[in-house]
Amino acid sequence: MxxxxxxxxxxxxxxxxxxxxxxxxxxxxxxxxxxxxxxxxxxxxxxxxxxxxxxxxxxxxxxxxxxxxxxxxxxxxxxxxxxxxxxxxxxxxxxxxxxxxxxxxxxxxxxxxxxxxxxxxxxxxxxxxxxxxxxxxxxxxxxxxxxxFKKPADFLQIFKDVQSKVSDVVLGKEKPVEESTPEYEKLKNYIFELENHLTEAQKQAYRLVKRHRELGQSLADFGKAIKLLGACEGDLMEKVFSEVGSKSEMLSIKLQREADNLLFNFEEPLKDYVRAIQSIKATMLDRANAFRQHFDLDQERKYKELNLEKLKFMNPEKYAEAESEFREASCCNFSLRNS
Structure with a gap:
């Protein structure tokens, strides 16, 4: 349990x-x-x-x-x-x-x-x-x-944004960016493999519980049927059929209890493990999104640095003002990355 x-x-x-x-x-x-x-x-x-x-x-x-x-x-x-x-x-x-x-x-x-x-x-x-x-x-x-996000239009817009983002990646317009270190890749592969194994184990546990319930129900139905059949026969056969029916019903009760035991102590814990793995994957997605944001900010910084260098030679008068704004924006981006 x-x-x-x-x-x-x-x-x-x-x-x-x-x-x-x-x-x-x-x-x-x-x-x-x-x-x-x-x-x-x-x-x-x-x-x-x-x-x-x-x-x-x-x-x-x-x-x-x-x-x-x-x-x-x-x-x-x-x-x-x-x-x-x-x-x-x-x-x-x-x-x-x-x-x-x-x-x-x-x-x-x-x-x-x-x-x-x-x-x-x-x-x-x-x-x-x-x-x-x-x-x-x-x-x-x-x-x-x-x-x-109560309005249906909000959900539709979210769907369109995600669809557009996926299309950009698939068509090569935007390459997905994600942190990739040997340790992290090893952990990520382990999580994915573990999820597959646990999901398969949970499916098998579900089938096992279902099989116990079905067999228990079949034995209960058989017990009732054999007792009715015995009632149509003579005293001797009725007694034999009644005993067989009673044994079938007892086995049915045991199988149902065993099914409950398997459900609470085997299938449900496996389902909980699968849910935990999915939560871990959600945490990994947060990490990937944070890394993507960091990458975008860094690309923006490099772009602004390039523009600043161009401005230094093309318009020296505005360079000092632009440099000050750039330094201020860089400090803000640094604070955002570390918040």
């Missing part, structure tokens, strides 16, 4: 005076009806850290609140590994099943405790807002900060 990763320094049972931050995601409850239905969770925070409002705080959160926390951290902490969220399930049939709800609760509990155990992320005011703000404040924060 997935269990939150909590260090001993984050437990209320730590030695007196030792700082701790313990978070529990509990009591999932279905709220609303129809397409507006969702699951709410009680998020319980216990801590002795002075930046928090008190030793214990209980708030109600829904999945979109956890998404808000993840996205705000990803925006503010570029290049830092942000723990992954469990994926959504839009299929109504499975979205509110007990099994799915419990798997998601465990994954959300793991998500917030990973953040709480991170030396940088746990100090974020975003995390404190998530853990302490009342529902009204949380709703306002979520609506305000997720409303940046």
């Amino acid at each position: 997935i269990s939150p990763e909590r260090s001993s320094s984050q437990s209320p049972r730590s030695p007196a005076g030792a700082p701790f931050l313990s978070i529990s995601v509990t009591d999932p409850v279905r709220m609303g009806t129809g397409v507006q239905a969702y699951i709410s969770y009680r998020v319980i925070t216990r801590t002795n850290l002075p930046e928090f409002e008190g030793p214990e705080k209980i708030v109600i959160r829904r999945y979109s609140d956890f998404e808000w926390l993840h996205d705000r951290l990803a925006e503010r902490y570029k290049g830092v590994f942000i723990p992954p969220l469990p994926e959504k399930n839009a299929v109504e049939k499975f979205r509110f099943s007990k099994e799915f709800i419990e798997l998601r609760r465990q994954a959300l509990d793991l998500f917030v405790n990973r953040i709480a155990s991170h030396p940088e992320l746990k100090q974020s005011d975003v995390l404190r807002t998530f853990l302490q703000a009342d529902e009204e404040i949380m709703d306002r924060a979520r609506s305000y900060e997720t409303g940046i």
Whole structure:
């Protein structure tokens, strides 16, 4: 079963005076009806850290609140590994099943405790807002900060920009720039290979769980059928068929339990590893984008230096003024690269 990763320094049972931050995601409850239905969770925070409002705080959160926390951290902490969220399930049939709800609760509990155990992320005011703000404040924060790209035209423009950028690279108009050192390339290849292996292992785990469930259901159906058949026969055959049916139903129950065990202790951890790899790749993308920005700034600097040298010979009167502006812009670019 997935269990939150909590260090001993984050437990209320730590030695007196030792700082701790313990978070529990509990009591999932279905709220609303129809397409507006969702699951709410009680998020319980216990801590002795002075930046928090008190030793214990209980708030109600829904999945979109956890998404808000993840996205705000990803925006503010570029290049830092942000723990992954469990994926959504839009299929109504499975979205509110007990099994799915419990798997998601465990994954959300793991998500917030990973953040709480991170030396940088746990100090974020975003995390404190998530853990302490009342529902009204949380709703306002979520609506305000997720409303940046509400218009369909905004999404269309983003898509066009990405499409144009990809086309430029494919057609050779712009060559992709990315840091390439032996150590980084080795790490990147390892991450990609690991993702492939974990994804394949997760697929096999899914098939194994599915096979156990199907076999269990088949044995349950067989047990019921053989009992009905026995009821149509004489006393002796009825007893034999009834025993066979009972054994089949017992095996069915064992297989279903084994399927649950495989799901919680094998398939779900593998899915969590795959999500973690995807988060690592997102961090690597942030790194690549930062390197690209650095490269563009450096190219711009070189271009301006060239123009400045031309100006030195062609228009000496404007050279001093242009040189001063260039030095000032160079200092700004240096500050931007190191911020």
